[in-house]
Amino acid sequence: MVYKAMTVRQISHTGVLVETTYPLQIDSLHEIRLSLGATSVVVKSRVVHCAVTGMDSQCVSYRAGLEFVEPGPAVRLAIEQFIDLLKSAEWRADPPPGLP
Numbered sequence: 001m002v003y004k005a006m007t008v009r010q011i012s013h014t015g016v017l018v019e020t021t022y023p024l025q026i027d028s029l030h031e032i033r034l035s036l037g038a039t040s041v042v043v044k045s046r047v048v049h050c051a052v053t054g055m056d057s058q059c060v061s062y063r064a065g066l067e068f069v070e071p072g073p074a075v076r077l078a079i080e081q082f083i084d085l086l087k088s089a090e091w092r093a094d095p096p097p098g099l100p
Contacts, residue, residue, distance in 0.1 A: 008034070011086075013079060015045065015067040024050045024064045032066065036082035043079075044069040 010017040016034070024030070024047045033042050045066035054061040071079070 006032075009063065011079070011083060013076070013083065015048070015065060018064050018066060019053070020062050020064065021059055023052075023062050024066075026050060029069065030066070034079070036078055037085065039078050039082070041075045041078045043071045043075050 004020070004022060006018040006020045008016050009019055011034075016032075026047055026049065028047050029044060030047070031042055031044050033040060046069050048065040048067050050062055050064035052060060053063045068075075068079075
């Protein structure tokens with residue numbers, strides 16, 4: 001198993017939009033680890049779309065949409081709580097541990 005970093009740009013109850021320095025094959029399945037503040041979960045996901053979003057002399061960047069595949073109840077709850085936290089005014093004033 002190979003671990004590669006990716007940056008989450010958007011998160012919803014059903015998936016994420018990520019930015020990477022490598023392409024992801026459409027319909028491929030991946031287990032991704034999401035750091036949700038102080039909580040971390042692993043969720044299986046399927047690549048729905050992937051496109052080049054930037055290029056320079058040293059790097060190509062991609063954005064990909066990943067759909068969560070059958071997340072378990074604990075994972076769904078952790079994602080739901082994290083999204084609620086992001087939406088709350090309290091978070092904007094005082095970010096949770098592990099977030100900038």
